[in-house]
Amino acid sequence: MTNEFPFEISPMFEGERVRKDDMFVELAGPKSRGFELVRAAGLDEIEDGRFNLTGPDLLSMQEGSRHPYAMIYRIAGKLVEPDLEAIVERRNHDFQNYIQGYMHLNQRYDIWVRISKDAVKKGLKSFEQIAKATMMLFKNELPFIEKIEASFITDPEEVEKQRADALKVYEARDARTKGLHDEDVDVFYGCTLCQSFAPTNVCVVTPDRISLCGAINWFDGRAAAKVDPEGPQFAIPKGEILDKVGGEYSGVNEKAASLSGGEFSRIKLHSFFEYPHTSCGCFEVVGFYIPEVDGIGWVDRDYSGSAPNGLAFSTMAGQTGGGKQIIGFLGVGVNYFRSPKFIQPDGGWDRVVWMPKNLKEKIKADIPAELLDKIPNEDEVGDLKTLRDYLEKKQHPITQRWAKEEAAPHAAPSEAVAQPAGAPLWSVPAGLPAIPQFGGGDGIKIVLKNAKITIERIILKGKEK
Ligand code: SF4
Numbered sequence: 001m002t003n004e005f006p007f008e009i010s011p012m013f014e015g016e017r018v019r020k021d022d023m024f025v026e027l028a029g030p031k032s033r034g035f036e037l038v039r040a041a042g043l044d045e046i047e048d049g050r051f052n053l054t055g056p057d058l059l060s061m062q063e064g065s066r067h068p069y070a071m072i073y074r075i076a077g078k079l080v081e082p083d084l085e086a087i088v089e090r091r092n093h094d095f096q097n098y099i100q101g102y103m104h105l106n107q108r109y110d111i112w113v114r115i116s117k118d119a120v121k122k123g124l125k126s127f128e129q130i131a132k133a134t135m136m137l138f139k140n141e142l143p144f145i146e147k148i149e150a151s152f153i154t155d156p157e158e159v160e161k162q163r164a165d166a167l168k169v170y171e172a173r174d175a176r177t178k179g180l181h182d183e184d185v186d187v188f189y190g191c192t193l194c195q196s197f198a199p200t201n202v203c204v205v206t207p208d209r210i211s212l213c214g215a216i217n218w219f220d221g222r223a224a225a226k227v228d229p230e231g232p233q234f235a236i237p238k239g240e241i242l243d244k245v246g247g248e249y250s251g252v253n254e255k256a257a258s259l260s261g262g263e264f265s266r267i268k269l270h271s272f273f274e275y276p277h278t279s280c281g282c283f284e285v286v287g288f289y290i291p292e293v294d295g296i297g298w299v300d301r302d303y304s305g306s307a308p309n310g311l312a313f314s315t316m317a318g319q320t321g322g323g324k325q326i327i328g329f330l331g332v333g334v335n336y337f338r339s340p341k342f343i344q345p346d347g348g349w350d351r352v353v354w355m356p357k358n359l360k361e362k363i364k365a366d367i368p369a370e371l372l373d374k375i376p377n378e379d380e381v382g383d384l385k386t387l388r389d390y391l392e393k394k395q396h397p398i399t400q401r402w403a404k405e406e407a408a409p410h411a412a413p414s415e416a417v418a419q420p421a422g423a424p425l426w427s428v429p430a431g432l433p434a435i436p437q438f439g440g441g442d443g444i445k446i447v448l449k450n451a452k453i454t455i456e457r458i459i460l461k462g463k464e465k
Pocket of ligand 1 (some may be wrong): 091191192193194195200202203211212213214215216280282283
């Protein structure tokens with residue numbers, strides 16, 4: 001693209017990964033701190049192309065070391081308004097991944113960057129080169145940005161100080177949708193930015209459903225579609241409402257069918273089990289169905305341990321991502337927990353049975369007060385057995401579902417699966433495929449009620465002697 005830089009710049013490097021053994025340095029990430037932020041400013045407040053670094057530069061860092069890292073951009077232009085900040089900020093991920101030897105993951109306060117040894121060998125020696133390349137891409141790809149300047153920070157104290165302010169900015173952005181609901185608007189917004197790695201993913205952003213990366217809310221979508229209607233964020237007229245509780249709209253279904261290449265044609269925006277929203281891979285939190293208690297657990301990116309089903313976030317993220325509708329797993333943005341329509345067809349908060357303590361702390365104010373001590377964290381519950389005991393002891397509302405299941409007339413004895421005495425009969429929601437569960441339980445019994453099983457061919461083979 002340009003030979004001004006000692007590295008190649010191209011979208012073809014987007015999927016490039018820098019492995020631990022190949023990295024010169026790691027910046028921010030799960031074992032350090034960091035953030036990225038874009039702020040709008042007046043045209044006369046910005047010196048176009050200016051770069052400022054607070055803290056050590058790249059070559060004074062030891063090979064293999066890890067450092068805090070913050071990137072703050074200020075942008076200006078006649079069309080630039082504060083509503084565009086989040087949209088521009090989200091593109092930092094794309095544009096920096098165009099740089100060969102530079103890996104950027106996640107967004108906002110979760111960024112994780114690695115620079116390869118190879119890139120340094122080829123002449124990358126300063127963060128200024130990264131900042132200048134990124135600013136060039138911002139201006140080339142988003143022409144409404146007339147002026148841009150960047151401040152990068154690697155000094156640990158300064159990152160901490162500025163991060164606290166950045167968190168307030170994200171919070172204020174998210175709070176804007178609080179008084180606005182899906183029924184108040186005629187148009188939702190779509191985003192296909194992540195189709196580069198999840199080709200059938202279509203994010204639908206509504207007042208009651210923030211994007212699953214957590215970076216784009218309804219106002220951000222509106223601002224982006226206004227300034228660049230042919231860009232990756234666009235309007236989706238709602239059309240006719242087909243399912244009020246599940247959040248199904250004819251306009252969303254039509255868009256889903258065309259943008260997923262016909263892969264799926266129905267989305268229920270607030271449903272966990274029935275035609276759920278697709279999950280690309282950028283989600284902040286994964287929800288996972290736990291058939292043993294008929295409840296839903298949630299695990300966030302920052303949690304490094306195992307959930308009660310024995311699986312870590314990374315394993316479940318692998319199951320969930322890719323732009324498909326995976327029944328039994330769902331990726332969401334943290335702010336979706338604050339939605340009054342949070343998985344409402346599936347029982348809403350009454351269906352939530354586990355979450356890590358840091359995530360719970362983050363959204364504490366939005367958890368219904370009567371459920372606060374009924375949803376256990378990793379210190380209280382580590383496996384499926386203790387989970388069931390905990391829920392029973394606390395009389396979590398999920399136990400009422402168990403009672404109903406036990407009271408319901410069951411299928412003919414030949415169809416029923418034998419259960420140990422006293423154990424509830426868990427039913428798997430219709431359409432739910434087998435969910436992998438590892439460890440933590442006493443064995444799995446799944447009752448398939450009203451299921452139709454078609455077997456095309458059975459091959460019987462005798463044992464070879
Ligand atoms: S996760 Fe969705 S909203 Fe966020 S950048 Fe990707 S496609 Fe867009």
